[in-house]
Amino acid sequence: MNEEGSLRLHVPEPAGRPGHRTDFSYLHLSAAGAARRPPLNTTALATEDLAYALVRVLDDDGRAVGPWAPDVDATLLIKGIRGMLRTRVFDARMLVAQRQKKISFYMQSLGEEAIGSAHSMALEKGDMCFPTYRQQSLLLARDDAPIVPMMCQLLSNEHDPIKGRQMPVMYSFKKLGFFSVSGNLATQFIQAVGWAMASAIKGDSRIASGWIGDGATAEADFHTALTFAHVYRAPVILNVVNNQWAISSFQYVAGGEQTTFAARGVGCGIASLRVDGNDFLAVYAVSRWAAERARANLGPTLVEWVSYRAGAHSTSDDPSKYRSADDWTYFPLGDPVERLKHHMITRGVWSEEQHAALQKEVEAEVAAAQKEAESYGSLTDGHVFPAPAMFEDVFKEMPAHLRRQRQELGM
Amino acid sequence: MTMPAMSMIQALRSAMDVMLERDPNVVVFGEDVGHFGGVFRCTDGLQAKYGKSRVFDTPISEGGIVGAAVGMGAYGLRPVAEIQFADYFYPASDQIVSEAARLRYRSAGDFTAPMTIRMPCGGGIYGGQTHSQSPEALFTHVCGIRTVMPSNPYDAKGLLIASIENDDPVIFLEPKRLYNGPFDGHHDRPIVAWSNHPLGEVPDGHYTVPLESARIFRPGSDVTVLSYGTMVFVSEAAANESGIDAEIIDLRSLWPLDLDTLVDSVKKTRRCVVVHEATRTSGFGAELVALIQEHCFYHLEAPIERVTGWDTPYPHAQEWAYFPSPQRIARSLRRVMEP
Numbered sequence: 056m057n058e059e060g061s062l063r064l065h066v067p068e069p070a071g072r073p074g075h076r077t078d079f080s081y082l083h084l085s086a087a088g089a090a091r092r093p094p095l096n097t098t099a100l101a102t103e104d105l106a107y108a109l110v111r112v113l114d115d116d117g118r119a120v121g122p123w124a125p126d127v128d129a130t131l132l133i134k135g136i137r138g139m140l141r142t143r144v145f146d147a148r149m150l151v152a153q154r155q156k157k158i159s160f161y162m163q164s165l166g167e168e169a170i171g172s173a174h175s176m177a178l179e180k181g182d183m184c185f186p187t188y189r190q191q192s193l194l195l196a197r198d199d200a201p202i203v204p205m206m207c208q209l210l211s212n213e214h215d216p217i218k219g220r221q222m223p224v225m226y227s228f229k230k231l232g233f234f235s236v237s238g239n240l241a242t243q244f245i246q247a248v249g250w251a252m253a254s255a256i257k258g259d260s261r262i263a264s265g266w267i268g269d270g271a272t273a274e275a276d277f278h279t280a281l282t283f284a285h286v287y288r289a290p291v292i293l294n295v296v297n298n299q300w301a302i303s304s305f306q307y308v309a310g311g312e313q314t315t316f317a318a319r320g321v322g323c324g325i326a327s328l329r330v331d332g333n334d335f336l337a338v339y340a341v342s343r344w345a346a347e348r349a350r351a352n353l354g355p356t357l358v359e360w361v362s363y364r365a366g367a368h369s370t371s372d373d374p375s376k377y378r379s380a381d382d383w384t385y386f387p388l389g390d391p392v393e394r395l396k397h398h399m400i401t402r403g404v405w406s407e408e409q410h411a412a413l414q415k416e417v418e419a420e421v422a423a424a425q426k427e428a429e430s431y432g433s434l435t436d437g438h439v440f441p442a443p444a445m446f447e448d449v450f451k452e453m454p455a456h457l458r459r460q461r462q463e464l465g466m
Numbered sequence: 467m468t469m470p471a472m473s474m475i476q477a478l479r480s481a482m483d484v485m486l487e488r489d490p491n492v493v494v495f496g497e498d499v500g501h502f503g504g505v506f507r508c509t510d511g512l513q514a515k516y517g518k519s520r521v522f523d524t525p526i527s528e529g530g531i532v533g534a535a536v537g538m539g540a541y542g543l544r545p546v547a548e549i550q551f552a553d554y555f556y557p558a559s560d561q562i563v564s565e566a567a568r569l570r571y572r573s574a575g576d577f578t579a580p581m582t583i584r585m586p587c588g589g590g591i592y593g594g595q596t597h598s599q600s601p602e603a604l605f606t607h608v609c610g611i612r613t614v615m616p617s618n619p620y621d622a623k624g625l626l627i628a629s630i631e632n633d634d635p636v637i638f639l640e641p642k643r644l645y646n647g648p649f650d651g652h653h654d655r656p657i658v659a660w661s662n663h664p665l666g667e668v669p670d671g672h673y674t675v676p677l678e679s680a681r682i683f684r685p686g687s688d689v690t691v692l693s694y695g696t697m698v699f700v701s702e703a704a705a706n707e708s709g710i711d712a713e714i715i716d717l718r719s720l721w722p723l724d725l726d727t728l729v730d731s732v733k734k735t736r737r738c739v740v741v742h743e744a745t746r747t748s749g750f751g752a753e754l755v756a757l758i759q760e761h762c763f764y765h766l767e768a769p770i771e772r773v774t775g776w777d778t779p780y781p782h783a784q785e786w787a788y789f790p791s792p793q794r795i796a797r798s799l800r801r802v803m804e805p
Contacts, residue, residue: 185537217574227573234540235573239564245530246565249537256493256519256543263537275557279530286525448571449610451578451633454678454722 067307071379079387082361083107087114087334088121095348099285099324106317106327109361112336113394117401125340129404131176135335136399136410138172138196139392140417145195145202146366148421149209153223153370157433158209160223164189166365166383167298169335169391172196174264174294177342178232181261185234185247188224189296190266194233201228202421206428211439214431218440220448241267241274244293248283251291251349262290262349270301272316273309281323281357288354292345293320295357296332298364303377320357332360333391336398361388442466471661472668474645477619478508478584481626482546484672486516489544492630494521496531496548496584505550506586506645528554532561532583536569539579544630552587552639553599566635567610582629582636587615588696588743589775590643590653590789594782600695600744600775605637606721606753612677613720615639617698618648618665621718624675632677641695651700651792680724682731686713689737689802692728692754694720697741697790704795710803712739720750728754729761736767737802741795746774771798 071077090110093101112124119125146163153161164171171192178184184193194200207214209223217227217235227235234250237243247265254261267277272295284291295316299306306316320327326348331337338360345356365383367374374380383390399405432438446453446461453461472480485492494509494516500523503510513521524531528549535545549555555562562583570578589598605613612634616622622640629636643649647658648665660666683698688710691701694717705712713731717723732738738758740751751772758770773790781788 183540217572217576220572220574225572227576229573229576235569235577237565237572239560242533242536242560242565245533245561246537246540249534250541251537252534253538253541253543256538257541275529276533276560279525279527279533282525282527283530283534448575450612450722451570455725456722 067305067312069305069307069378071382073375073377073379076379076385077382079385082387083109084387085109085111087111088124090121090123092122095344095351096353097326099321099326102326102328103321106321106329107315109329109331110337110341111331111334112340113334113398117397119336119398123337123340125336125343127336127339132395132399132404134198135172135176135196135339136392136395136405137413137417138175138192139168139335139395140414141200141421142168142172142192142195143392144417144421145191148425150370152209152425156435157429158223159434160370161209162188162224162369163366164191166390167296167332167362168192169338169395170296170332170360170362173335173338174342177339177346178264181232182264183232183234183250183261184264184266185243185250186236186266187243187268187271187296188236188238189268191224194226194228194231197231199231201231202424203428206425207431210428210431210433212428212432212434213438213440214428215440218444240271241276244280245276245283248280248289248291251289252283252287255287255290260350262292262346264292264294266294266296268301269295269297269299269306269311269316270304270309272319281320281325284355285324288352290349290352291355292342292349293325293355293357295359296362297359298362300364300368300374300378302368302372315359317357317359325355325357327357327359329359329361331388332362333388333394335391335395363388468670469667470670471666472619473647473660473666474616474619474622474640475506475508477623477668478626478640479510479512480668480670481623481630482509482512483515485546485627485630486512486520488672491543492520492546493538493543494546494548495524497524497526497550499523499548504548506642509548528558529561532558532566535581535583536561536565536579539581540569540577545581546630547581547583549583549585551597552585552601553596555585555601562611562637563608567608571610578633579635580633582626582638584638584640586642587639588641588643589780589785590649590696592782592785593780595779598780600742602639602720603744603748603750606750610635612636612722613639614677614718615641615695615720616718617641617644617683617695617716618663619660619668620665621675621681623668624673625677625718627672628674628677631674639695643696644699648699649696650703651789652703653786675718677719678722678724679718680727681716681718682713682727683716684712684714686711686735688712688735689739689799690715690728690731690735691739691741692717693741694718695743697743700790700792701741701795703792704799707792708796708799710799712799725757725761728758732758732762733765736765738762738766738770739773739795739798739802740770741773741790743775743790745777746772747777749774768802768804771802773798
């Protein structure tokens with residue numbers, strides 16, 4: 056029916072499908088060290104080139120190159136690799152726990168561990184992240200990572216900090232700067248801006264860090280957040296994790312074709328950078344830069360972290376139905392753990408032996424935590440918060456109608 | 467404390483003034499509320515008095531207004547957000563229903579988002595289908611938020627202060643036809659000002675009208691009328707004009723509500739008429755009827771009646787055929803009194 060001159064609807068297709076390997080040339084990568092580092096007080100417009108380029112520090116030989124290479128010591132690097140490894144081991148064990156039906160659902164962050172790990176190390180105590188469900192590395196890279204409470208949340212057991220109110224992975228850790236994960240998408244992005252506005256209203260020095268995936272940038276809350284952040288010059292970092300896939304929808308379906316998500320920020324008047332999210336040093340350097348801008352009253356920064364969702368969207372998803380099963384192997388930005396390890400060995404502060412020992416240490420740490428968490432019960436063995444607890448926290452004080460309904464429940 | 471006469475607009479402004487003065491965490495924002503003072507003038511002068519960082523204009527984005535309020539509430543502020551018309555709240559639905567209402571619950575109290583969302587509601591101002599709606603039932607259906615609607619300046623100020631001080635999110639619906647005077651439904655008669663009404667006497671300083679407390683607006687013995695907002699005055703006119711001694715209950719807090727006052731009244735009068743301006747089907751009246759049936763069935767002498775707006779969008783030119791009139795309410799009062 057499509058005659059010459061008649062209209063045709065364009066429905067984007069991914070650059071690969073099962074049985075047909077992805078052509079990653081669509082990513083338009085810059086060479087490590089090539090992207091310039093603008094002054095902290097840059098205008099949004101002056102970041103336009105960086106919104107289409109890619110800030111990278113680690114080159115293929117494991118060297119840290121270019122103007123973004125941060126001055127970091129071995130201690131920080133070791134903390135970083137530990138955070139990433141801990142996240143990866145935690146994810147792997149919880150996936151198995153889900154398959155063993157100990158937990159009902161899980162979402163891993165395989166391949167994206169550098170983003171939250173490095174970012175959390177760039178923030179200060181008192182700052183607040185408004186994460187999505189895939190930012191567990193923000194918590195797990197911390198020295199005081201709440202491994203057991205996180206597992207208790209996953210198990211919905213009697214030690215679950217949120218009393219069994221939410222599906223697994225919807226953590227809430229206010230004291231650790233981790234806002235309650237909602238599960239419906241994008242809502243937290245504008246909330247992060249509101250929180251940052253509050254800090255500015257009070258004349259405090261705390262900053263917010265909002266998180267969103269490439270898919271959810273299509274929601275109104277994303278655009279609202281950009282508008283409010285710009286209008287009030289809110290002290291907030293607006294992070295878009297572009298892991299290429301929103302369940303089965305390629306990022307082109309969210310509007311990434313022939314443009315970038317960072318470019319959205321420039322149009323809204325926000326300094327915006329597109330960054331290699333699998334490059335621990337680039338993530339750390341850019342996060343520090345954005346945090347410093349926010350704290351210096353220079354306003355919001357939008358960062359698109361380019362990465363790849365190496366695993367399934369969740370334990371309910373089967374990516375082999377919509378993308379090539381070995382795609383990650385060919386992803387040009389590689390594995391963030393391997394890249395940082397390579398750099399540390401090249402720098403002479405790390406060795407294969409130390410890495411293997413750390414891997415073992417983290418596995419033992421996570422296994423011990425799991426043993427402890429499971430000792431507090433699980434959804435499957437019925438050691439959950441008692442049913443009448445469901446009526447608490449709806450309101451601050453329980454109103455009469457809920458007291459009646461609790462009585463009606465008969466427990 | 468002096469008791470000047472105030473319109474509902476002045477009373478609401480006074481409530482915000484009192485709270486901005488008393489609590490440095492109170493902030494007021496919304497479309498046109500800053501320099502201009504709001505399209506209904508409710509925030510007039512507040513920016514000049516408290517500064518731009520505490521009283522300010524927002525982009526035209528209801529989702530953004532409430533979403534930002536959630537973040538501010540989580541920070542520790544007490545945001546008072548204005549939605550310019552209740553008809554415009556729909557883009558903020560996700561932030562109200564899934565976020566503000568459930569943050570305390572889903573985080574087991576780790577995070578809370580106290581806030582008051584003010585919005586003018588109701589018709590009688592030739593506002594057509596986008597400036598006349600009464601969406602209260604959409605809020606009362608949501609667990610975790612309070613829904614409040616004052617009917618007069620005294621209650622408006624006391625309830626707004628109580629709402630701002632409350633730690634739960636509150637939807638504060640302002641019947642805009644009552645902003646400048648008690649309207650009894652006779653649209654062809656001269657407008658009456660609040661200055662001539664006892665409920666227009668409003669203390670200058672701080673006071674609260676507790677939430678979850680209904681007001682027996684007009685004591686009576688024949689039949690109980692359950693109502694709120696503009697319809698309280700229309701029901702009063704219907705009672706006076708029909709000669710039926712109706713006991714009119716002004717709910718004030720729709721949900722959670724003061725069930726005892728309602729039940730005690732119906733047990734006394736043994737008859738009940740529910741009146742609201744919103745559309746009938748699945749309206750808040752349906753919940754009230756169900757509650758009265760559950761708690762007062764063996765006391766009832768007649769079926770409970772509902773007088774409401776029709777199940778149509780709010781019309782423009784046919785406004786007064788849509789608006790529940792004193793005559794329609796009087797007809798129901800007479801019907802429930804039939805032996």
